Amino acid sequence: MKTVLSVKGMKCGGCEASVREAVKSCAGVISVQPNFRENQVEVEYDEGKADLQAISSAITAKGFQVG
Numbered sequence: 001m002k003t004v005l006s007v008k009g010m011k012c013g014g015c016e017a018s019v020r021e022a023v024k025s026c027a028g029v030i031s032v033q034p035n036f037r038e039n040q041v042e043v044e045y046d047e048g049k050a051d052l053q054a055i056s057s058a059i060t061a062k063g064f065q066v067g
């Protein structure tokens with residue numbers, strides 16, 4: 001399953017890396033593709049294992065806004 005999250009606050013590659021690390025550490029995440037220019041984060045995940053709420057929380061915990 002793939003989804004694209006709208007994430008605000010990313011300003012550079014460092015922010016992308018921060019988001020990537022945060023999302024990767026969540027259960028069931030297969031791949032993460034942040035794009036700060038588009039304010040988007042594409043997440044591929046295993047529906048049976050991943051919790052989108054937890055993924056969103058991991059991103060907001062790094063100081064970015066989801067939604």
Ligand SMILES: [Cu+2]
Pocket residue numbers: 010011012013014015016
């Ligand atoms: Cu940055």
